[in-house]
Amino acid sequence: YVTSSNLPTIYALGTPAGTKSAIAILRVSGSQAPHIYESLTKQRITKLKPRFAHVDQIYSINNNLQSEPRSLLDSPLVLYFPKPNSFTGEDMIEFHLHGGKAIIDAVIKSISNLHDPNNLINIRYSEPGEFSRRAFQNGKFDLTEVESINDLINAETETQRKYVVSSFNGKNKMIFTQWRTNLVSAMAKLTALIDFADDNEMENDSYLLNEIETEVVRMKEQIIKFTDQLNKSKILIDGIKLVLFGSPNVGKSSILNCITSEELAIVSDIPGTTRDSINSVIDINGYKVVIIDTAGIRNKSDDPIEKIGIRKAKQKFQEGDICLLIIDSTNASIDSTLLEMVQSQDKDNMKQLVVVLNKTDLVSSQELTQIKNQIENSLSSISPLITTVSCKTQDGIQQLLSMLTKQCRDLTTTQEGVEPIIMSQRVNDILTNDILYGIDEFLRNKESQNRDLIILSESLKYSIDGIGKILGDAVGLDEVLNVVFSKFCIGK
Numbered sequence: 001y002v003t004s005s006n007l008p009t010i011y012a013l014g015t016p017a018g019t020k021s022a023i024a025i026l027r028v029s030g031s032q033a034p035h036i037y038e039s040l041t042k043q044r045i046t047k048l049k050p051r052f053a054h055v056d057q058i059y060s061i062n063n064n065l066q067s068e069p070r071s072l073l074d075s076p077l078v079l080y081f082p083k084p085n086s087f088t089g090e091d092m093i094e095f096h097l098h099g100g101k102a103i104i105d106a107v108i109k110s111i112s113n114l115h116d117p118n119n120l121i122n123i124r125y126s127e128p129g130e131f132s133r134r135a136f137q138n139g140k141f142d143l144t145e146v147e148s149i150n151d152l153i154n155a156e157t158e159t160q161r162k163y164v165v166s167s168f169n170g171k172n173k174m175i176f177t178q179w180r181t182n183l184v185s186a187m188a189k190l191t192a193l194i195d196f197a198d199d200n201e202m203e204n205d206s207y208l209l210n211e212i213e214t215e216v217v218r219m220k221e222q223i224i225k226f227t228d229q230l231n232k233s234k235i236l237i238d239g240i241k242l243v244l245f246g247s248p249n250v251g252k253s254s255i256l257n258c259i260t261s262e263e264l265a266i267v268s269d270i271p272g273t274t275r276d277s278i279n280s281v282i283d284i285n286g287y288k289v290v291i292i293d294t295a296g297i298r299n300k301s302d303d304p305i306e307k308i309g310i311r312k313a314k315q316k317f318q319e320g321d322i323c324l325l326i327i328d329s330t331n332a333s334i335d336s337t338l339l340e341m342v343q344s345q346d347k348d349n350m351k352q353l354v355v356v357l358n359k360t361d362l363v364s365s366q367e368l369t370q371i372k373n374q375i376e377n378s379l380s381s382i383s384p385l386i387t388t389v390s391c392k393t394q395d396g397i398q399q400l401l402s403m404l405t406k407q408c409r410d411l412t413t414t415q416e417g418v419e420p421i422i423m424s425q426r427v428n429d430i431l432t433n434d435i436l437y438g439i440d441e442f443l444r445n446k447e448s449q450n451r452d453l454i455i456l457s458e459s460l461k462y463s464i465d466g467i468g469k470i471l472g473d474a475v476g477l478d479e480v481l482n483v484v485f486s487k488f489c490i491g492k
C-alpha cells in the first residue's frame with residue numbers, strides 16, 4: 001500500500017448532505033488535517049486537546065485570485081483525533097458545523113482552496129467508502145467488520161440491526177480465523193507427509209491422511225452450517241414475502257390495510273407494480289415484510305383476462321415465503337383453483353400457509369366453529385394454521401400479526417434454531433466458490449485412485465486463500481477491495 005502520508009487528505013460530510021439539520025459533521029482525515037484546522041481557525045493545532053470538544057471560529061479561505069478579506073463562516077465544535085487513535089488511523093478532525101447549506105458550502109469551498117499541488121498540499125473530497133478503506137488499510141478493522149459498518153448504516157429493521165451488530169463485534173472474524181488455523185494445521189501435516197513420504201511406511205501415511213481428512217470433514221460441516229445461517233439472513237435484508245390470495249371480495253385489500261395501518265411502513269409503494277398486485281414493505285415486529293396483494297382468483301377458465309390473473313396469482317404464490325389464504329366466513333367454500341394450488345405444492349419448497357377466515361363479525365361463533373372444521377377437513381392433507389379476523393372490528397388482527405411474527409422467526413432461523421448471520425454476498429460467494437470448493441476438491445482427490453499429495457495440499461491452500469480474501473489479508477487484494485468499497489457512499 002501507499003503509505004498514509006502519500007495519500008491525499010480527504011474530507012466529507014459524515015451527516016446527510018442536501019437536507020437542513022441542526023448539525024452537519026465534516027470529517028477530515030490525513031496528514032494535512034492539522035494544516036486545514038490551522039488555516040481555517042488561525043489557531044495552532046497544539047491548542048486542541050485530543051478527543052476533547054473545543055469551540056472555535058472558522059474563517060473563509062480564498063483562492064489565489066480572490067483578494068477579499070477573510071470572513072467568519074461559523075463557530076463549530078471541533079474534535080481532534082491524532083493518529084493512530086482515530087477511526088481511519090490517520091490524523092482526523094471533526095468540525096460540527098451548524099447544518100445550513102450555505103455554511104457547509106462555504107466551509108467546503110474554503111478547504112478545497114487549500115489544495116495546492118505546487119506545495120505538495122494534496123486535499124480533496126472523499127470518494128465513496130474512502131474513510132472505511134483507510135481504516136481497513138491501517139489495520140483498524142478487517143474486511144468483514146468494514147462491511148458490517150455498511151450493513152449497519154443500511155439496517156432498516158430491528159432484526160437486521162441485531163444480527164449486523166453481532167457481526168461487527170468481531171464474532172465472525174474469530175470464526176474465520178479459527179477455520180484458517182485448522183486448515184493451516186491440516187496443510188502443515190500434509191506438507192510433512194510430502195516431505196517425508198519416502199522415509200515412511202505406507203500404513204503410517206494413510207493413518208495421518210485419514211486424520212487430516214477427518215479434520216477437513218469436520219470443517220466442512222461447520223462451514224455448511226455457517227452458510228445456512230448466512231442464507232437465512234437473505235430474507236431479513238430483502239424482506240419476507242407475504243402473499244395474500246383468495247377469491248374476489250373476501251377482503252384481501254382490507255386485510256392488507258389492517259396490517260399496514262398497525263405496522264410501520266418502510267416504503268409505501270414500490271414503483272413498477274402492476275394493476276393486479278400491489279407491494280408494500282412493512283416492519284412486523286422487527287422483520288421486514290413485503291406484502292403482495294394478488295388479484296382475486298376465480299375459476300372461470302373461459303375468460304382470458306381471468307386466466308392471466310390466475311397464472312399471475314399462481315406465480316406470486318410460488319414466490320411467497322408466507323401465504324395467507326383468505327376466506328370469507330359468510331361464504332366459506334374454497335375455490336377449486338385455490339385448493340389445487342395449495343395442495344400441489346413442491347415438497348422442497350413448501351410455503352408457510354395461513355388460512356384467514358375474514359368477516360367474522362357477520363357470523364355467529366357456532367357458525368364460525370363449524371366453518372373452521374369444514375376448512376380443516378378440506379385442507380387436512382396440509383394441515384395449515386387457521387386464524388379468524390374481522391377487518392371491520394379489527395378482531396383477531398393482533399393474533400394474526402403475532403402468528404406472522406412467529407413464522408418470520410421460523411423462516412430466519414436454521415433447523416437447529418440457530419440465528420441468522422448477516423454478511424455480504426461477497427463473503428457468501430467466497431465461502432462457496434473458494435473455501436468449500438477447495439475442501440471438496442481435497443475430499444474428491446483423496447478418494448481418487450492415483451491421488452497426489454501435492455494436489456491435496458493445493459486444494460487446502462485454495463480454501464485458506466479464500467479465508468484471506470474474506471478477512472482482507474490475502475495477496476492480490478485490490479480487486480476484492482474495489483468490490484467492497486464501491487458499495488459505500490461518500491463520507492463513510
Ligand code: GDP
Nearest residue numbers: 248249250251252253254358359360390391392
Ligand atoms: P378483496 O377483493 O379480496 O380485496 O376484498 P376487499 O378488501 O375489497 O373487500 C370486499 C368487501 O368486503 C368490501 O366491501 C369490504 O368492506 C368488505 N369487508 C372486508 N372485510 C370485512 C369484514 O371483516 N367484515 C365485513 N363486514 N366486511 C368486510
Ligand code: ZN
Nearest residue numbers: 251252253254
Ligand atoms: Zn382487493
